[in-house]
Amino acid sequence: DAEITQSPRHKxxxxxxxxxxxxxxxxxxxxxxxxxxxxxxxLRLIHYSYGVQDTNKGEVSDGYSVSRSNTExxxxxxxxxxxxxxxxxxxxxxxxxxxxxxxxxxxxxxVL
Amino acid sequence: xxxxxxxxxxxxxxxxNPLTVKCTYSVSGNPYLFWYVQYPNRGLQFLLKYITGDNxxxxxxxxxAEFNKSxxxxxxxxxxxxxxxxxxxxxxxRASGSYQKVTFGTGTKLQVIP
Numbered sequence: 001d002a003e004i005t006q007s008p009r010h011k012x013x014x015x016x017x018x019x020x021x022x023x024x025x026x027x028x029x030x031x032x033x034x035x036x037x038x039x040x041x042x043l044r045l046i047h048y049s050y051g052v053q054d055t056n057k058g059e060v061s062d063g064y065s066v067s068r069s070n071t072e073x074x075x076x077x078x079x080x081x082x083x084x085x086x087x088x089x090x091x092x093x094x095x096x097x098x099x100x101x102x103x104x105x106x107x108x109x110x111v112l
Numbered sequence: 113x114x115x116x117x118x119x120x121x122x123x124x125x126x127x128x129n130p131l132t133v134k135c136t137y138s139v140s141g142n143p144y145l146f147w148y149v150q151y152p153n154r155g156l157q158f159l160l161k162y163i164t165g166d167n168x169x170x171x172x173x174x175x176x177a178e179f180n181k182s183x184x185x186x187x188x189x190x191x192x193x194x195x196x197x198x199x200x201x202x203x204x205x206r207a208s209g210s211y212q213k214v215t216f217g218t219g220t221k222l223q224v225i226p
Binding site: 035041043100101102103105 | 218219
């Protein structure tokens with residue numbers, strides 16, 4: 001069965017370190033997204049991609065970057081982790097035109 | 113800017129009773145509306161969507177939602193709640209012309225009491 005996987009599921013890091021969260025989907029979806037989930041805020045969009053070599057900023061993109069070198073993967077990089085980036089991160093993908101999102105299981109990041 | 117409001121942080125309902133989880137939205141143009149469910153330590157799962165057509169939309173696990181354009185609402189409903197329905201529910205909206213910009217509400221925790 002097609003799926004979307006995230007790794008690592010849990011990570012603890014220190015302020016200032018670079019962190020990369022991986023996202024891999026086997027749905028062959030063109031659209032991929034990164035969200036963060038925080039209590040009281042719901043899900044907020046960090047970055048998204050419509051296809052290979054395409055990336056766009058979401059509403060909370062400061063301090064994050066993504067790259068899309070193939071259809072399957074959209075890694076999220078925190079260049080210099082900050083305590084404010086402690087959160088649960090979700091990757092999602094969607095096929096063209098249908099609208100619904102398929103989510104990964106999440107990556108819980110703690111920045112000390 | 114588009115937005116979603118879920119006015120209740122938590123809804124408690126007795127098992128077997130009908131449940132409603134409220135959602136109102138704001139968006140330019142025709143809305144695409146969605147409900148997702150999240151179980152503890154899991155990702156969100158798609159429940160149902162409204163794009164066009166019948167205002168009553170049926171989805172997974174016996175859930176349905178009613179689209180009301182005049183009240184800009186999209187409330188989630190189920191005739192008879194199960195304990196296994198206890199989870200976090202998110203309403204989401206996007207404008208019809210921009211399928212990438214989905215805005216989520218803050219979520220409503222549904223607690224079904226045995």
